[in-house]
Amino acid sequence: MKPALAFILLVSFIETWKLVSVEAKVFVVLMEDDPVVMMSLRNDENIAIYKERMTREHDVFLESLLEKGSYVKLYSYTHLLNGFAIYVTDKKVLHVLESAEKVRLIHEDTKLQKLTTHTPELLGITTGVWPALGGAMLAGEGVVIGFIDTGINPFHPSFTNEASSATGSAGEQFPPSACNGKIVGAQYFARAAIAAGEFNSTRDYASPFDADGHGRQVPSSTAAGNHGIPVMANNFNYGYASGMAPGAQISVYKALYPFGGYMSDVVAAVDQAVEDGVDVLSLSIGPASVPSGPSAFLNVLELELLFATKAGVLVVQAAGNGGPSSSSILSFSPWITSxxxxxxxxxxxxxxxxxxxxxxxxxGLAPPTIGGVFFPVAAAADVCQRNITAGLVESCQDADPFIRSLVRGKLIICTYTFDFESEAATIATVADTISKIGAAGFILTMDPDIGSEQIKGATVTLQVPGVILNNMESSSALWEYYNSNTMRSRSGIAIGFRATARILDGREATYTGSAPVVASYSSRGPDVNNALLETADVLKPTIMAPGSSIWAAWSPNSEGDQYIKGQNFALLSGTSMATPHIAGIAALIKQKHPDWSPAAITSAMMTTANFTATPGVPILAQQKNKLSPATPI
Incomplete structure (x- = not known):
């Protein structure tokens, strides 16, 4: 049968079903076996055979469980996912699938409104700037933004381009064709790192390819990533991403690695970038502390950036993440846009x-529990082996202590302990544990001794249902409900679980329309002149941009951040996220006014930026446990 005819018949069949039952729904069912992308298949023929086998297994699986006529299989997913989409009219079908072996996840298909990753719209770029420059695809055209960071993944959709302009450095994971017209230059600098013995050739890649956990292709995508790229994370579409200047070109200078970097490598990178003729230079990096010497302005890197500015290159640098302490700024010089x-x-x-x-x-950016039903709730310590200390299991970092017969189908209460603060424990590992033990999901409660100002890893995307109760009030309410509904023996062992709950979908964003607020971590002025923290007569930071919970491109090969390993996009925070917003906006101004100097471009941004939330109402700043009116510093 021709594909087009088959599709028409399928649509006709489904429409007929709709007339019969309004209960008909579509579910996506994911299986436990690996898809094609997880397999080491050497040629197209092997891939085709494997995909055909997976499709056949889906059909046999359904035929063995479900009555003929009770469902229609719409798709078999074989490449990125192992699963299928099924159209059903009887709730019994869902119950059968939920109890079937080898089913990893069942998710009801929903109609979602597709949104951008929001900051271009928030900053007024989509309606005011892009149309004036010929549309999103042309916004920034002819402008090159240089990025000194940990490299780039040229295969990410945010940077792909059908054109070819092979001027980059070839190397591991980075063929000459990676310089494709969007990426117009790519080089790496590691001599100082090699000399210091910190460059790891098995991990760091002797090429511009980004293998770092900080995924510093993040700035590249935020400033100049392609327009309208689906933000897929853990098999969910969070919207569509765009850089501030989607039409701008990118030149990458890899001088940082998982361990950090050396100033001499960075200076060499700046040198090359200016020689290559970049228009804007973005540095989401900075020193660990104020340099020693008579003046912070006179160290080699600051001088190199001065010369870059004099050459007509606008240098944009992150202010630092040392806030809310005063004089925590780490971008000092007046010629730098901090x-x-x-x-x-x-x-x-x-x-x-x-x-x-x-x-x-x-x-918790996590899917909801299945089917809208309530699941039994059990504390981790109550469903683990008795010879294990409760404190060792309450963080849910290890699947081995859990008793499978007790945890299957339950929501497990875990605790955010001091191990999370020291990064010995992670929320991603909690989710992995829950998946391994076959539980329905997890609830992460707060340890009373920690507080809840900052939850590390709270914005990681999850594949299993989960919720983080990031305040003591909610955590206490859950424990009170659980304890009053758990039956125990005289020795205190839990013998009956009557507490139930269901987790809602945490992946849908809401927009409050509220004014921006200075993030607590954002470094403050006044600027300093030297390591003695003597105040300099330079106003810093220069300008503020969105930096918290920003979607941006991520390298799935990144090893350094286990929260988001394997993902193409990540939700990140920091002044390193704010910096590329300004770099991209500077590129838009440069396109419109190619003869403007770096100082003119920075002045244009500063003098047109909002300095009040609404007329007469100051922008606020996060301080320790409170909000205060923001100031120029």
């Missing part, structure tokens, strides 16, 4: 509904 970070009006909230009707608010 960027502070704000939070935006986008929120990713999640909640859990308890069996007694309570609704507790938290966070």
């Amino acid at each position: 960027v502070a970070a704000s939070i935006t009006d986008r929120r990713y909230n999640n909640s859990i509904r308890l069996g007694d009707g309570q609704s507790l608010i938290g966070t």
